[in-house]
Amino acid sequence: MNRWLRLAALTASACCVAAWASTQGTQEDKHGKADAERMIQADACELPFRDNLVDVVVSRGSFQFWPDLRKGLSEIYRVLKPGGVAYIGRGLPESLPPETARRMRSEQGKDMKYDPAATAQQLREIVPSLGIKDYHMHRPRIDNPEGINYGLWLQFCKPKLDEGGAVKP
Numbered sequence: 001m002n003r004w005l006r007l008a009a010l011t012a013s014a015c016c017v018a019a020w021a022s023t024q025g026t027q028e029d030k031h032g033k034a035d036a037e038r039m040i041q042a043d044a045c046e047l048p049f050r051d052n053l054v055d056v057v058v059s060r061g062s063f064q065f066w067p068d069l070r071k072g073l074s075e076i077y078r079v080l081k082p083g084g085v086a087y088i089g090r091g092l093p094e095s096l097p098p099e100t101a102r103r104m105r106s107e108q109g110k111d112m113k114y115d116p117a118a119t120a121q122q123l124r125e126i127v128p129s130l131g132i133k134d135y136h137m138h139r140p141r142i143d144n145p146e147g148i149n150y151g152l153w154l155q156f157c158k159p160k161l162d163e164g165g166a167v168k169p
Ligand SMILES: C[S@@+](CC[C@H](N)C(=O)[O-])C[C@H]1O[C@@H](n2cnc3c(N)ncnc32)[C@H](O)[C@@H]1O
Pocket: 010, 011, 012, 013, 016, 042, 043, 044, 045, 059, 060, 061, 062, 063, 065, 066, 067
């Protein structure tokens, strides 16, 4: 068994790939891949990975830019291995003190304002429709008295399979 975790970072932005490549002392190739495929330029809605490949997907602050949220989530589910887990979210760390969170939110322009409850509802409608049964929505510090928006995280898992390839109960 391969005990090493191989990481790939995915971005839609060519300049992120170039910046990563320059920090690694290498150059991205014509497919936008840099440094042994660790930084890859692609659209989350068309992941350049085969089915059932990935143990963990973490995406922060990105899904709001995807051209098709449903397609992006279905792509992530497709590439997850059975037993794999995805964390897709946006917002602020739960450990961030409210005074810092309040200042950060007040410095953000109106384009960064969103309703996490509405977004959570949107995700709750999409996720089961993709056949994903094991999912959980996390709203950090949802009950903070000032109503500061700490964002939201969606976690979902792909069921494990038994030796015969059947979904484990
Ligand atoms: C606000 S930045 C977040 C960066 C970082 N993950 C963070 O938490 O600070 C948004 C990121 O989403 C990526 N992005 C935007 N549209 C995308 C898409 N369709 N597929 C994949 N990534 C996308 C951008 O390239 C950018 O890296």
